[in-house]
Amino acid sequence: MIDTEEFIRRLNQGRGWQIQRGEGCEAVGAYRFLPPPQSAAGHVDGFFDYQNPCLTIRKLQAKEEFYDDEPGLGRLAFVLHLSGSRRIELGDAHHHELTRPTLVLLYQPRGMYKRSVWRRGAHELSLSVGIWPERLTSLFGFYPVSFPKFLGSGADKEVPFWYSRPLPYSLMSAAEQLLNPGIHPSLSKSYTAIKARELLCLSLSAVLSDGEFLSCGDVSLNRVEHVKTMVDANLKNPPSLSELATTLGVSAQDLSEEVRKETGVSYMQYVTERRLNRAMLLLEGGDTPLKKVAYEIGYGHTSNFCTAFKRNFGIKPKDARRH
Numbered sequence: 001m002i003d004t005e006e007f008i009r010r011l012n013q014g015r016g017w018q019i020q021r022g023e024g025c026e027a028v029g030a031y032r033f034l035p036p037p038q039s040a041a042g043h044v045d046g047f048f049d050y051q052n053p054c055l056t057i058r059k060l061q062a063k064e065e066f067y068d069d070e071p072g073l074g075r076l077a078f079v080l081h082l083s084g085s086r087r088i089e090l091g092d093a094h095h096h097e098l099t100r101p102t103l104v105l106l107y108q109p110r111g112m113y114k115r116s117v118w119r120r121g122a123h124e125l126s127l128s129v130g131i132w133p134e135r136l137t138s139l140f141g142f143y144p145v146s147f148p149k150f151l152g153s154g155a156d157k158e159v160p161f162w163y164s165r166p167l168p169y170s171l172m173s174a175a176e177q178l179l180n181p182g183i184h185p186s187l188s189k190s191y192t193a194i195k196a197r198e199l200l201c202l203s204l205s206a207v208l209s210d211g212e213f214l215s216c217g218d219v220s221l222n223r224v225e226h227v228k229t230m231v232d233a234n235l236k237n238p239p240s241l242s243e244l245a246t247t248l249g250v251s252a253q254d255l256s257e258e259v260r261k262e263t264g265v266s267y268m269q270y271v272t273e274r275r276l277n278r279a280m281l282l283l284e285g286g287d288t289p290l291k292k293v294a295y296e297i298g299y300g301h302t303s304n305f306c307t308a309f310k311r312n313f314g315i316k317p318k319d320a321r322r323h
Contacts, residue, residue, distance in 0.1 A: 003050060004029060004048050004049065004050045007048065007050045007073075008031055008046075008048060010071065010073060011070070011071070011073065012033070013071050014069065014071060015068060015069065015070065015071075016035075016036050017033045017034060017035055017036070017044075017068070018033070018034040019031055019032070019033055019034075020032040020033075020034065029047055029048050029049055029189070030045070030046070030047050030048075030189075031045075031046045031048060032044070032045050032046075033045075033046065035060065035066070035068070036066070038063065038064070039062065039063055039064055039066035040060050040061060040062045040063055040066060040118065041060070041061045041063065042058075042059045042060040042061050042123075043059060043060075044056055044057070044058045044059075044060070045057045045059075047192045047193075047196065049193070051132075051135065052131075052135070052193070052196075052197075053129050053130070053131045053139075053196040053197055053199075053200045054129070054130045054131070054196070055127065055128070055129055055178075055192060055195070055196040055199070056127065056128050056130070057126075057127050057178075057179070058124055058125070058126045058127070058128070059124070059125055060084075060118065060123060060124045061121075061122075061123045062118035062119065062120055062121060062122045062123070063120070064120050065117070065118065065119050065120045066117075066118060067115050067116060067117045067118070068115070068116045069113040069114070069115050070108075070113060070114045070115075070116070071111075071113055072108040072109050072110050072111055072112040072113060072114065073108070073110055074108070074109060074110040074132070074133075074150070074158065075107075075108060075130045075131065075132060076105075076106075076107050076130065076131055076132070076133045076136075076150065077104075077105075077106050077107075077108070077128050077129065077130040077131075078103065078104070078105055078128060078129045078130075078199070078200065078203035078204075079098075079102075079103070079104040079105075079106065079126060079127075079128040080102075080103060080126060080127045080128065080167060080171055080172075080175050080199065080203070081098040081100075081101060081102040081103075081104065081124075081126045081167070082101055082125045082126055082127070082167070082172070082175060083101070083123070083124070083125045084122060084123040084124035084125055084126075085097065085098060085099045085118075085119070085122045085123075085124065086098050086116055086117065086118055086122070086124050086126075087116070087117040087118075087119075088104075088106075088114065088115070088116055088117075089114070089115040089116075089117070090106060090108060090112070090114050090160045090162055091109075091112055091160040093160060094106075094160055094162040096162065096164065098124075098126075098164075100166075101166065101167035101172060102164050102165070102166060102167055103164065103165055103166070103167045103168065103171060103203060103206055103207075104162070104163070104164045105161070105162075105163045105164070105203070105207055105213075106160070106161060106162050106163075107133070107148070107150050107160060107161040108160065109158035109159065109160055110158060112158075112160060127175050127178065127179075127199065129196055129199045129200045129203065131200065133147075133150040136204075139197075139200075140201075140204070140233070141233060142229055142232060142233045144204070144208055144229060148161050163207070163213055165206070165207075165210055165212065165213070168202075168206045170202055170206075171199065171202050171203060171206060174195070174198055174199055174202055175199070177195070178192075178195045178199070208247075209247055211246075211247060211248065211249040223248050223250065223255065223258055224258050224259055224262040224263070226244075226248065227244055227255070227259055227267070228270075228274075230244060231270065231271055231274050232274060232278075235271075235274060235275050235278055235296070235297050235298055236295075236296065236297070236298045237298060238271050238298070241255060241256055241259075241267045255267075272308065272312075273312070275297040275298055275299075276297070276308060276309055276312045276313070278296070278297050279293050279294075279296075279297050279305070279309060279317070280313065280320055282296060282297075283317055283320040283321050284320060284321065287321070290302050290305070290306070290317055290318070293305070293317070294306075305317070
C-alpha cells in the first residue's frame, strides 16, 4: 500500500503543474497544484487522504488554450462543475463539454489519461470527490448493484465510465458551504474531511435516485437486484415499493411482479425475511440485547420481533445464541 505522498507523486506524474504542500497541522494532507503560469492563472487545492474520500477544489482562468493530461489510477470521481467551461476527454469513447452546473460520475482506469481542455479566456469553478471503488462498501455498508463493476470491485477488466446530470440544488448548496466555510482554522482539517464525505454521500444519493442513470444501457441494471440492495441498506426504514418503482421508472405493479418472480414472495415478505436473517446474524455473532437487535432491523417493539422470529425460524431469539 502506498502512502499519501506517493499517491500525490503518481497523480502528478508527467504533468507540468507545480505542487505546493500545505503548512501547519491544520493543513496536513493539503496540497496546491499550480498550472503553467504562461497558460493559466488560479490553482487546484487538494485535500488528500489516500484511503478515504479526497476533495479537490478547482479555480482556474485560462490565458490561452491549454490542456492537462491526468494519469489514471483506477479512481472513481464525482465532479461538481459549478461554473465556467471545460472539455473532458476520457479515452476515445467519452468527449464532453461542461458548460453549466453539472454532476459527473466518472471512472478513470489505471493507465488511461484524462485530458482536460480549456479554451482561451475560459474559467472554471468546480469541486470533485475521488475514491477507490472498493471503498464504497466499507463506507456505506453496500456496493450499489446499479454501478458498473469496476476493477476494484470484481470486474474482469477496466473500462472508462461517464455519467452526467444537472447539478442538484442540495449539492450546489453543500458546495457553497464548503467554498465559504467561515470555520475556525483549528477545525478546518476536520471540517474538510466531513464535507468531503457529505459531498460523496449526496452525490451518490443523486445518482442512485436518477431514473435515467438506473435505466441507461451501459449500467445493465437488474431492477430486482436494485430492490435487494436498497432493502439491505435500509432495513430500519426500507423504501416502499411505490418509491422504488418511481425511482426505477416502472409501475409498482410491474415491479411487484418482478420481485415475486425473482424471490418467490411479495415485496413485504421479502423485507421481513431480510430483517429476520439479519437478526439471526446479529444474535449468532454476539450478546447484543434483544431490544437493540429489534431496533436495528426496524421493529419498534421487541415482542413483535420475537413473535416474527419464532414464526420464521421455529425458535425463540434467545435460543438462537446457542445455535
